[in-house]
Amino acid sequence: MSFISYLINGISLGSIYAIIALGYTMVYGIAKMLNFAHGDVIMIGCYVVFTTVTGLGLNPYLSILLSVIVCTVLGVVIEKIAYKPLRKAPPLAVLITAIGVSYFLQNFALLIFGADTKSFTSVIPMNNIKLAGDKLVISGVAMVTVCICIVIMLALMTFIKRTKAGQAMLAVSEDKDAAQLMGVNVNGTISLTFAIGSGLAAIAGVLLCSAYPTLTPYTGSMPGIKAFTAAVFGGIGSIPGAFIGGILLGIIEILGKAYISSQLSDAIVFAVLIIVLLVRPTGILGKAVHEKV
Amino acid sequence: MSMLEVRNLGISFGGLRAVDNFNIKIEKGQLYGLIGPNGAGKTTLFNLLTGVYKPDKGVILLDGEDITGKKTTDINKAGIARTFQNIRLFKDLSVLDNVKVGLHNSFRYSVLTGILRLPKFRKVEKEMNQKAMELLKVFGLENEAHFVASNLPYGKQRKLEIARALATNPKLLLLDEPAAGMNPNETKELMDTIRFVQKEFDMTILLIEHDMKLVSGICEELTVLNFGQVLTQGETSKVLNDPQVITAYLGE
Amino acid sequence: MKDKFNFLKNSSVKSMFVTYAIVIVAYLVMEALMFTGSVNYLLMDLLVPLCVYSIVAIGLCLCVGYLGELSLGHAGFMCIGAFTSATFSSLTKEFISNEIVAFLLAFVIGTIFAGLFGFLIGIPVLRLRGDYLAIVTLAFGEIIKNIINVLFIGKDSKGIHVAIVDPDALKMEADGKYIINGAKGISGTPHLSNFTIGVILILISLFIVYNLVHSRSGRAVMAIRDNRIAAESVGLNVTGYKLMAFSISAAIAGAGGVLYAHNLSTLTATPANFGYNMSIMILVFVVLGGMRSFRGSIIAAVLLTMLPEMLRGLSDYRMLIYSVVLIAMMLFNWSPKFKELRSKYAGVFKRNKKSKEAV
Numbered sequence: 062m063s064f065i066s067y068l069i070n071g072i073s074l075g076s077i078y079a080i081i082a083l084g085y086t087m088v089y090g091i092a093k094m095l096n097f098a099h100g101d102v103i104m105i106g107c108y109v110v111f112t113t114v115t116g117l118g119l120n121p122y123l124s125i126l127l128s129v130i131v132c133t134v135l136g137v138v139i140e141k142i143a144y145k146p147l148r149k150a151p152p153l154a155v156l157i158t159a160i161g162v163s164y165f166l167q168n169f170a171l172l173i174f175g176a177d178t179k180s181f182t183s184v185i186p187m188n189n190i191k192l193a194g195d196k197l198v199i200s201g202v203a204m205v206t207v208c209i210c211i212v213i214m215l216a217l218m219t220f221i222k223r224t225k226a227g228q229a230m231l232a233v234s235e236d237k238d239a240a241q242l243m244g245v246n247v248n249g250t251i252s253l254t255f256a257i258g259s260g261l262a263a264i265a266g267v268l269l270c271s272a273y274p275t276l277t278p279y280t281g282s283m284p285g286i287k288a289f290t291a292a293v294f295g296g297i298g299s300i301p302g303a304f305i306g307g308i309l310l311g312i313i314e315i316l317g318k319a320y321i322s323s324q325l326s327d328a329i330v331f332a333v334l335i336i337v338l339l340v341r342p343t344g345i346l347g348k349a350v351h352e353k354v
Numbered sequence: 355m356s357m358l359e360v361r362n363l364g365i366s367f368g369g370l371r372a373v374d375n376f377n378i379k380i381e382k383g384q385l386y387g388l389i390g391p392n393g394a395g396k397t398t399l400f401n402l403l404t405g406v407y408k409p410d411k412g413v414i415l416l417d418g419e420d421i422t423g424k425k426t427t428d429i430n431k432a433g434i435a436r437t438f439q440n441i442r443l444f445k446d447l448s449v450l451d452n453v454k455v456g457l458h459n460s461f462r463y464s465v466l467t468g469i470l471r472l473p474k475f476r477k478v479e480k481e482m483n484q485k486a487m488e489l490l491k492v493f494g495l496e497n498e499a500h501f502v503a504s505n506l507p508y509g510k511q512r513k514l515e516i517a518r519a520l521a522t523n524p525k526l527l528l529l530d531e532p533a534a535g536m537n538p539n540e541t542k543e544l545m546d547t548i549r550f551v552q553k554e555f556d557m558t559i560l561l562i563e564h565d566m567k568l569v570s571g572i573c574e575e576l577t578v579l580n581f582g583q584v585l586t587q588g589e590t591s592k593v594l595n596d597p598q599v600i601t602a603y604l605g606e
Numbered sequence: 607m608k609d610k611f612n613f614l615k616n617s618s619v620k621s622m623f624v625t626y627a628i629v630i631v632a633y634l635v636m637e638a639l640m641f642t643g644s645v646n647y648l649l650m651d652l653l654v655p656l657c658v659y660s661i662v663a664i665g666l667c668l669c670v671g672y673l674g675e676l677s678l679g680h681a682g683f684m685c686i687g688a689f690t691s692a693t694f695s696s697l698t699k700e701f702i703s704n705e706i707v708a709f710l711l712a713f714v715i716g717t718i719f720a721g722l723f724g725f726l727i728g729i730p731v732l733r734l735r736g737d738y739l740a741i742v743t744l745a746f747g748e749i750i751k752n753i754i755n756v757l758f759i760g761k762d763s764k765g766i767h768v769a770i771v772d773p774d775a776l777k778m779e780a781d782g783k784y785i786i787n788g789a790k791g792i793s794g795t796p797h798l799s800n801f802t803i804g805v806i807l808i809l810i811s812l813f814i815v816y817n818l819v820h821s822r823s824g825r826a827v828m829a830i831r832d833n834r835i836a837a838e839s840v841g842l843n844v845t846g847y848k849l850m851a852f853s854i855s856a857a858i859a860g861a862g863g864v865l866y867a868h869n870l871s872t873l874t875a876t877p878a879n880f881g882y883n884m885s886i887m888i889l890v891f892v893v894l895g896g897m898r899s900f901r902g903s904i905i906a907a908v909l910l911t912m913l914p915e916m917l918r919g920l921s922d923y924r925m926l927i928y929s930v931v932l933i934a935m936m937l938f939n940w941s942p943k944f945k946e947l948r949s950k951y952a953g954v955f956k957r958n959k960k961s962k963e964a965v
Binding site: 404406425426427430431435436438442443444445446447451452454455456458459461462463465467468469470471475478479482518519521522 | 813814817818821822823824825826828829831832833835836837838839840841842843844850
């Protein structure tokens with residue numbers, strides 16, 4: 062029975078990774094950059110919910126909505142100020158900037174909110190479900206998390222397939238210059254991608270902090286890196302890949318924690334990343350891309 | 355034995371057959387031209403010959419040695435050097451160092467010799483400098499030896515690329531649109547240089563070019579590529595008067 | 607006779623000697639100041655850390671500026687160098703009485719292990735293109751820190767015992783001693799580091815990187831950085847040279863770790879000394895130093911370490927300032943708007959561009 066409950070926890074954690082990984086994978090697909098600051102946007106989103114609910118007594122749903130708005134705006138602003146001027150710069154310069162932004166958000170939060178750990182009260186009103194004569198307990202948060210993840214995945218895939226903006230995203234990710242020539246608003250599409258990714262980050266943040274109710278300025282960075290690992294695992298640039306990679310990574314982490322060592326669970330997750338890069342660098346669903354010579 | 359012999363070479367990208375059933379034979383010392391409209395697959399062919407892409411069909415023989423599917427690095431060691439349509443210099447290195455990187459595999463000393471500045475370091479570096487300067491002189495770049503490569507004017511960057519390719523001591527030199535972006539005077543000068551390289555280094559050269567003056571002026575034989583397939587092959591003057599070729603270029 | 611000094615004409619060689627001279631003069635001035643007693647304790651305690659940061663920055667500069675790959679795990683390599691050398695020193699301190707020999711051996715152990723780990727990490731990552739090295743080295747730094755915090759090594763009359771997670775698994779005799787005691791780290795490392803040794807290590811690191819960069823292999827590394835495809839087309843073994851440069855870079859970071867470890871009586875792996883923040887701090891030194899300048903990296907390391915200590919009020923904002931420095935440097939160097947501004951005012955700071963020597 063404990064195995065099944067570990068598995069469920071793993072899937073739930075994996076769903077959070079998957080939602081975060083979406084942000085990485087979409088931005089990577091379209092702007093061809095690793096947005097290091099993505100994990101820290103999550104953290105900002107959590108602080109928004111925390112301060113508005115605990116401090117101002119705002120309705121949790123309104124505060125989540127506010128958090129999504131704040132993160133969306135933050136994502137777009139980051140892109141405009143820090144990344145957009147570097148479209149033609151070498152990848153190394155973009156990467157260093159992204160790290161700078163990530164570091165900035167962490168230390169900004171540190172100055173504003175302090176280094177002490179805030180205990181986050183779950184904003185998801187869902188009771189645990191007991192099965193098999195109380196032997197198997199499934200937490201409400203876990204179920205909500207998995208459901209939200211599936212809904213987001215389906216919605217996003219429909220959005221890309223069925224809407225004009227979604228098709229524009231595909232076009233930009235294939236070939237930015239060609240898309241521009243075909244009349245696609247490239248800047249707008251990139252902004253939209255950052256907006257969607259960051260908005261999703263806010264949701265992931267609420268789910269994350271509901272499942273693991275501690276909040277510090279560094280809350281976002283580890284899950285962010287793991288979610289990137291998940292995106293690479295599933296195949297960077299691929300939306301279903303982010304889903305599969307996220308779920309698998311969550312399961313690996315929870316099972317590793319349970320059966321190997323809780324202190325080494327991060328090490329196990331990163332070992333997965335290194336093995337994936339060794340064996341199949343394109344990830345599970347990724348395609349090899351031909352470099353233009 | 356031919357210097358380069360290619361049989362039934364082909365590659366697809368997605369559903370597109372970029373190069374299909376390509377055959378060519380180039381003899382030692384020949385100056386051979388590859389022409390065709392934009393998108394005909396010329397550069398793809400160069401990328402296949404140099405191992406940037408792996409062909410899904412066919413055989414490439416260099417001086418009798420099968421080099422099909424080998425890595426770019428090993429193909430250069432086997433004897434093919436190239437230039438690029440969109441110039442690819444080591445832009446932050448000096449002009450001299452660009453050529454010295456080309457000499458890398460012919461003049462050797464170990465990492466440790468370099469770090470410890472052993473006597474061999476000075477000796478080999480001196481030889482490399484001499485050899486590199488000789489090559490730069492061929493292309494009239496000796497006065498710019500200490501410029502940063504990206505500061506060179508366009509035409510000279512193209513020449514530097516050829517010098518760097520020659521530095522690897524190849525059997526076959528592939529030039530991808532060497533005259534692109536040059537004015538008629540520069541082009542004429544370049545034609546002389548290419549002829550000089552052919553004679554002086556006893557070099558086999560395959561070049562892609564759109565400038566028909568250059569092609570008809572120096573190429574001995576031509577292959578015309580259209581939609582990834584060979585349209586016609588043979589002596590330059592005959593090929594250029596082939597009505598099929600004229601149609602391919604000018605449309606119906 | 608005239609011919610002998612010909613090499614000084616080469617401006618890169620000149621720049622190299624200027625750097626050596628700056629380090630030596632700074633050292634002599636500092637020693638003189640200490641001799642006259644005009645240096646306060648605060649600064650004296652900073653001297654060895656300054657050397658540590660400078661050395662790791664030199665290593666990272668090789669990786670970022672010359673190899674063109676971003677490592678966020680240089681604190682991890684430092685950690686490897688620190689712990690392997692400190693373990694060695696703790697195990698052998700009874701047998702080796704000569705401090706110089708002891709340090710030399712510890713130095714060799716620490717750098718070799720750090721270099722080896724760099725090599726092992728590099729194998730899966732350096733053949734790939736893209737930003738993978740940054741994320742994998744970041745992950746590596748965290749793994750190393752995690753593992754060292756659960757690592758137990760003990761020594762008793764039967765020999766050396768190693769265990770992970772559970773100290774009881776060591777099965778040591780009652781008189782056994784811990785060498786590495788999990789999160790409590792290593793205590794009792796002999797105090798072998800000092801300012802002079804630190805400066806000597808800086809000079810050795812500079813000697814290695816300068817000579818490497820201005821040699822056949824260094825040219826290959828820079829060529830690969832500038833254009834990988836062209837580098838392959840002239841027959842360079844791209845992965846091999848990347849691995850070589852990255853291993854050397856990691857080994858130099860390890861040397862910094864050795865110096866660090868032998869300056870402290872108790873060595874622990876915490877986020878503050880071997881974590882992500884340390885890697886970022888070193889990166890800030892390198893970026894502010896101009897990315898491709900070893901001299902700049904050292905100067906930035908010294909200034910940025912000393913300034914916050916001198917201006918206490920700033921210390922809260924230190925990290926925030928670091929992050930802004932990173933972003934601002936990149937935007938300043940690469941943003942089209944800034945490029946335009948710079949070319950507009952280029953006349954003011956006109957440098958003779960044509961005679962400008964390449965790196």
